[in-house]
Amino acid sequence: MISRSRASVRRAAGVTGVCRLAGVFLALLLLSGCSMMLPQTTALQDSKPQQLPDLAKLDVPFVPQDENMCGPAALKMALAGAKVDATLDELKRQVFLPGRQGSLQAEMLAAPRRHGLVSYQLAPRLEDVLREVAAGTPVIVLQDYGVWPVSVWHYAVVIGYDYARHEVILHSGLKAGMRMPIAVLEYLWKQSDYWAMVAEPPQRVPATASEGAYVDAVAAVERTGDLAAARAAYGAALERWPGDVKASVGLANALHGLGDLKGAEAALRPAVERHPDSAILLNNLAQTLSDLNRNAEALTVIDRATALGGDFADAVQDTRRHIQERLRAAAAR
C-alpha cells in the first residue's frame, strides 16, 4: 500500500501540479459538454487517425532555456533533431528581440534557413504534430500561458506522445520530457492559432507537408542564396510531387545559379514536356540553352513561349531579343 502511494507521488512529481489542475479544469469543461473548447482533442479521442503509431518518443537532447530565451532553446533542439549543431549564442543573435524580451514567429521560421535547413510551418492540426513526431521530427509549438486579456507566449518542443494515455511529451522551459495531457496542450496552443513549425534537412520533405506550402518553403531557402540546399530540397519536392511547376523552375534556377547549366536543362526538359503551356519553363529553358551556346535551339523554344503570350510576355520578349543578339554576334564572327 505504502509503496503504491509512493509510486503515485513520484508520478505526480513528474506531471507538474499545474498540469494536473489544468487537466481537472479541462476535464470539467469537457464533461460539461464544452467540447467546442477543444475541438481537436475531442476529435482525436473520438477516432484514432489512421496509421498513427500508438507511441513515439524522440531522442532529442534537452536544452534548458535562460530567462526569456525559449525561442533560441527551442530552435537549438529542433536543429539538433535535424543533426545541425548551433550554439545558443548564435541563435540568440538570430532570433531574440531585446525590445520584446522574446522571439517572433517570423524570425523562428527564418533562422533555420541560415543553417541550411528548410523551415516548414505545419497545418494547424494536432494530428499533424503527432505525425511529424512519429516520423522522427521534433515540432516547435507556440503556446500561451496567459489568461485573457494577458498573453504569455512560450515556445516548447513536442518530442513524443502516448496516444492511449492522451499525453504529449515536451521539452519546455526548464522541464525536460514533461508529460502533458493533449487537452492541456490544445488549450495552451489554441491562442496562437495552432502555430507549429519544423526544421528539416533539405533532402527530407516533412511527413505532413502539402505541395504548395512546401515548395514555397524551399523558395524561401533559395531566396537566402543557399543554392545547394535549395537544389537538394527542390529535388526532394519533385520526387514527392513530380508535376510541380514551381519546384521544377526552382531546381533549374538553383542549378543555373550554381553554374550547372546542363543540370538546369535536364531539370527543365521533362517539366516542359509535362507543362507545354508554361511560359516561365519555356523562357528559362531557352535562356539556359542560349547560355550553353545553343542559340538556334534556344530560338525555337523561345518562339513557343512568345506564341503563348500572357503575364510574362515582356520577359519572354527580352530573352528573345537577347538570343537574337547572340545569334547575330556569332554570325558576324
Place this chain on the structure above:
Amino acid sequence: MKTTLMRLIGRLLIVSMLALPFQTVQAGMIGTDQVASSATAQAQRATLARTIDRPDVASQLQALGVDANAAKERVAAMTDAEVQSLANNLSTMPAGANSTAWGWAIVIALVIWAWYSYK
C-alpha cells in the same frame, strides 16, 4: 605611382570580367518566386502588390535592440510575406519568452473548481 594605378585598374578589370559573365548568366531566367504556387497564389499576389521594405523592417528590429548587422542578416533570411507580416507589427506580435505564468493558470483552475463544487 603609375604602376600602382595600373595594377589597380588591372585588378578592377579582372574583377569586372569575372563578375560580368555571371550576371549575364543569371539575367533572362524568370525567378522562382514569379511562379504562383497552388497554395499561395492569391496571398502572394497581394503581398507583391504592396511594397516590401526590408531596410525599414531591419531598422525597426534595430530600434528594439538588435545590432545593425544582425538585423540586416535576420531580414535577409525572411520571405517577402514574413517581412510584410513584421512591418509595423513588431511591438504587438506574439513574442515567445517564458512559461512562468503558472500562477494565472492555477488561479483560474481554482476559481472554476470552486464554482463547480458550490453549484
